[in-house]
Amino acid sequence: MTSPDLSIAAPELPEVPDLPRRRRAPGSSVLGSMSNRFRAGIVTTGQLVTLAVGATIAIVTDIARGRFSWSEFLLQAWFMTRVSLLPTILVAIPFGVITSVQIGAVAAQIGATSFSGAVNGIGVLRQGAPLVTSLMIAGAVGSAITSDLGARQVREEIDALKVMGINPVQRLVAPRVVAALVVALLLTVIVAMTAMVTAFAMNVGGGTISSGAYLDSFVSFSQPTDLFLAEFKALVFGFIATIVAAHKGLSASGGPKGVADAVNQAVVLSVILLALANVVLTQAYVMLVPQGIA
Numbered sequence: 001m002t003s004p005d006l007s008i009a010a011p012e013l014p015e016v017p018d019l020p021r022r023r024r025a026p027g028s029s030v031l032g033s034m035s036n037r038f039r040a041g042i043v044t045t046g047q048l049v050t051l052a053v054g055a056t057i058a059i060v061t062d063i064a065r066g067r068f069s070w071s072e073f074l075l076q077a078w079f080m081t082r083v084s085l086l087p088t089i090l091v092a093i094p095f096g097v098i099t100s101v102q103i104g105a106v107a108a109q110i111g112a113t114s115f116s117g118a119v120n121g122i123g124v125l126r127q128g129a130p131l132v133t134s135l136m137i138a139g140a141v142g143s144a145i146t147s148d149l150g151a152r153q154v155r156e157e158i159d160a161l162k163v164m165g166i167n168p169v170q171r172l173v174a175p176r177v178v179a180a181l182v183v184a185l186l187l188t189v190i191v192a193m194t195a196m197v198t199a200f201a202m203n204v205g206g207g208t209i210s211s212g213a214y215l216d217s218f219v220s221f222s223q224p225t226d227l228f229l230a231e232f233k234a235l236v237f238g239f240i241a242t243i244v245a246a247h248k249g250l251s252a253s254g255g256p257k258g259v260a261d262a263v264n265q266a267v268v269l270s271v272i273l274l275a276l277a278n279v280v281l282t283q284a285y286v287m288l289v290p291q292g293i294a
Contacts, residue, residue, distance in 0.1 A: 044269075047247060048243055048244065048247055051169065051173070051243055051246065051247050051250075052239070052243045054169045054173075055169055055173045055174050055177050055243065055246075058167070058169055058170040058173070058174040059174045059177065059178060062170065062174065068174070068175070068178075069171065069174075069175050070175075072171075072172075072175035072176075073175040073178055076175055076176050076179035076180075077179035077182055079144070080137075080141045080144075080179055080180060080183045081183055081186075083140045083141060083144055084136045084137065084140045084141055084183065084187060085187070085190070087136055087140055088132065088133065088136045088187050088190060088191055089191075089194055091132050091135075091136070091191075092129075092132055092190070092191040092195045093194060093195075093198050095124075095128055095132060095191075095195050095198075096120075096124070096194065096195035096196065096197070096198030096199045096202070097199075097202055099120055099123060099124065099128065099195070099199055100116070100198070100199035100202040100203050101202065103116055103119050103120055103123070104116050104203055104206075104208055108208065113208055113209050114209065114213050114217055115221075116203055116208070116209055116214065116217070117200075117203070117209070117213070117215060117216070117217040117218040118217040118218050118220065118221035118222065120196065120199040120200075120203070120218070121218040121221075121222055122222055122226060124192055124195045124199070125192055125196075125222065125226040125227060125229070125230050126226055126229055126230065126282065126285075127278075127282070128191070128192075128195055129188045129191040129192035129195065129230050129234075130229075130230050130233035130234050130237060130278070131274075133184055133187045133191055133234050133237065133238075134184075134233075134234070134237035134238070134241060134274045134278075135271070135274075136187065137180060137187075137237060137238050137241045138237075138241040138244075138266075138267055138270035138274060139267055141180060141183070141241070141242075141245075142241045142242065142244065142245035142266055142267060142270050143245070143263045143266065143267055145176055145242065145245040145246060145249060145266075146245045146246075146248050146249040146259075146262050146263045146266040147249070147259060147262075147263055148249065149172065149173075149245075149246060149250055150248070150249040150250075150258070150259035150262045150263070151259055152172075152249075153249065153250055153251070153252045153253070154252060154253070154255055154256075154258065154259060158250060168250065172246075173242075173243075173246045173250075176242055176246065177239065177242045177243070177246075180238040180239070180241065181235055181238050181239060181242075183238070184234040184235060184237060184238030185231055185234055185235065185238075187234070188231060188233075188234040189231075192227075192230060200214060223289075225285075225289050229281070229285050229289075232281070233277075233281055236281065237274050237277065237278075240273050240274060240277060241270045241274065244266050244270045244273065245266045245270065247266075248262040248263070248265050248269070249262060249266070
């Protein structure tokens with residue numbers, strides 16, 4: 001004998017018509033993205049300034065108290081030299097060739113070949129050598145710093161240092177900043193000498209100008225402050241590139257992909273900031289330092 005079916009069928013619910021969705025304005029998504037990027041830029045700027053101040057304080061206090069990690073400094077300086085020396089020379093040689101060819105062609109058209117030495121030398125000292133050095137520091141050295149610190153951050157080594165009471169900025173960032181400054185100074189001299197010797201060989205070897213006229217024009221128009229400007233630019237560029245690379249490395253997240261993204265962001269941001277800094281320093285030098293013939 002079967003029991004009766006006592007289940008009650010559920011009543012069918014009426015279909016609810018689709019409500020009209022609120023349409024966004026065509027430019028709302030673009031404005032929202034731009035506002036988010038602007039906020040992120042402000043936050044990144046503040047973090048970079050904070051890291052720069054912290055690294056500077058750590059460098060000064062540690063050197064004054066005799067606690068600076070000179071072994072880490074020497075290790076990083078040697079590593080940066082190995083990474084950037086040969087590419088810097090290989091970039092400086094064609095740079096000297098290009099400047100000598102272009103400037104020599106224009107000087108020949110206007111009959112001013114005797115001034116090609118001054119234009120080549122001053123252009124290399126004021127602009128070429130610091131810029132080539134900064135690009136090498138940002139590209140080769142900066143990417144290596146970001147990948148190293150980013151890998152440490154992903155493996156939670158930075159958190160382990162904080163747990164042990166060790167300041168990562170003092171232990172890892174400060175020695176790298178000092179090493180980058182020293183290497184940038186030396187690379188600037190190497191780039192300037194390589195580019196100027198190349199330009200001299202191209203102009204004098206090609207027979208467009210005599211060696212005496214070339215050197216005389218360079219000595220007449222160049223000033224010792226041009227070399228000081230080049231070295232000061234190298235210090236500023238090296239400091240900016242190292243701080244950006246360290247910041248992106250310490251803020252990396254998301255595994256190997258996050259480290260790769262941090263390296264890409266560090267190189268791009270460094271190049272943009274270095275270009276802006278170069279414009280500011282060059283304009284300040286032209287306005288403050290009197291120009292003339294020695």
